[in-house]
Amino acid sequence: MRSIESRTGRGLPRTLLSLSWISCAVLLGSGLGSAAERPRIYAITGATVMVAPGRTIQNGTVVLRDGLIEAVGANAAVPPDAVEIDGSGRFVHAGWIDADRNLGFGSPPADAPGGAAAAPAGAPRREETPTGAVHPISRIHPEARARDRLLPFTGDRKKDMERIRNLGFTVVLATPGEGILRGTSAAILLADDRPVADVILRDDVAQHAAFERGRFGQGYPTSLMGTLAALRQALLDAERYRTWTTRYAANPLGMNRPEQHAAWVALAPVLDRSRKLIFSTSDPRDTLLADELGREFDLDVAVSSASHEWEIAGRLAKAGRPLIVSVAFPDKPEVKENDEALEASRDEMRRYVEAASGPARLDAAGVRFALSLRGLKNPADFPKQMRKLIEAGLREDVALGALTTVPAGILGIERMAGTLEPGKIANLVVADGPPFGEETKLRQVFVDGVQYEIEVKEKPKGDPNAVVDPRGEWSVLIEIGGRAIPRVWTIAGEKGAYSGTAETQGGTVTFDSVSLEGNALTVVFPARGEFGSRSATVTGTRTSGPGGGGR
Secondary structure, X not given: OEEOEEOOOOOOOOEEOEEEOHHHOOOOOOOOEOOOOOOOEEEEEEEEEEEEOOEEEEEEEEEEEOOEEEEEEOOOOOOOOOEEEEOOOOEEEEOEEEOOOOOOEOOOOOOOOOOHHHOOOOOOOOOOOOOOOOOOOOOEOOOOEHXXXXXXXXXXXXXXXXXXXXXXXXXXXXXXOOOOEEEEOEEEEOOOXXXXXXXXXXXXXXXXXXXXXXXXXXXXOOOHHHHHHHHHHHHHHHHHHHHHHHHHHHOOOOOOOOOOOHHHHHHHHHHOOOOEEEEEOOOHHHHHHHHHHHHHHOOOXXXXXXXXXXXXXXXXXXXXXXXXXXXXXXXXXXOOOHHHHHHXXXXXXXXXXXXXXXXXXXXXXXXXXXXXXXOOOOHHHHHHHHHHHHHOOOXXXXXXXXXXXXXXXXXOOOOOOOOOOOOOEOOEEEEOOOOOOOOOOEEEEEEOOEEEEEOOOOOOOOOOOOOOOXXXXXXXXXXXXXXXXXEEEEEEEEOOEEEEEEEEOOEEEEXXXXXXXXXXXXXXXXXXXXXXXXXXXXXXXXXXXXXOOOO
């Protein structure tokens, strides 16, 4: 057993290092945003204003009034009733938009579409007869609506949301859960303490689908062929229902009345192309399959992809379908043992090594794509991930568009958000440097004209030149609310790919991520773990273990 230690001075005894969460304000984002206030009148002056990708105004002014952008320009007048914010040395750009993010949801009732009774992948087959006029295949519930599961951003949900907003995100697409045809999504504002109705920017944005199937004994379908057949049949049934109901409404005499089927009603806007169909895929071949299905039924299709679509960039460019690409990279294949190396496929290795260059390749091929936090274990890694994409060749203007104008277009909110133009919603970010700069820190985020200050505090760095090996078992004291809580952390892995666990009251918890800079060890607890999704930085010297001495 080792202890995380620090010396307070020469000759003083070594003591257990105490980790102070400081009300989670330094590293967490839960105390970073100020309390929401009513929209006011602001004028940000003397800033570098990035109106849209490729359009920048030096020494510009942005005027906000009652939740809308009133004026933007180098010569925009400052209203006498405005609160003036000095933007000297600041960069102002539109707030980021995430086109695929589950946020703000409560659990649906068990018998609701998409609820526990819907038997998602991996769950047992539904045994009881569902209530209501639902589809006989439990994974098909296009009538489900994300808005019906949304809850206000208060309490713990507010903390989770603030972590995303403090990265510059102002709008996310709340997407439905599991299923083949999953239901419709809602574009929502990341605003504090407001009723759900006030944060919905656009309802029923898109219908969502996936090639989901269960294992043997979990109910039909259990194969990709079966899933594709179920999807096609659902669309054909919806087409037939639309024709039938139209004719029956015109003249019901002599006709059997059509069934009142919520699933077919929900698919009607998809069939007439007034509502986008967004597929979630886990393989590039599934993305091509989604495109084929879209062409077969003449649908407006987009794809939230597995992020390997750069492998088929040329074919996607010809298809013309927009993508939603995660900024997360695949996990490093395990190859330390001979058996593991044999099991790691060439595709896995290539995808890991070349992941950062994927968006640049899509751009070079002419594929339109948005970027999303989906799949990123620690959202705080978002700025670092963006810099990796840019270092791998992604143009900064394209990166800016992939977080603003492109997702706004996919979600159908381009007339309301995505650029800094008069009349649009006042969703914007004020930072002390360019959007993807290594040292850039966000200072303020405006959502719907409400200002949220971001407190910038440096987390402890330790000695960046120290060379330590963190692997092993550590005794840790964590101070929360004046109480010192003893815990045991175990760190394993290798440089650049550390992992670890913590012994907690609820059992063993696996860290989402473990990183080491010099002798500063940072771990991230999983969401809903003992400390929620939290980061703590430990600075101290290793006392024993591989490669070093100790006591």
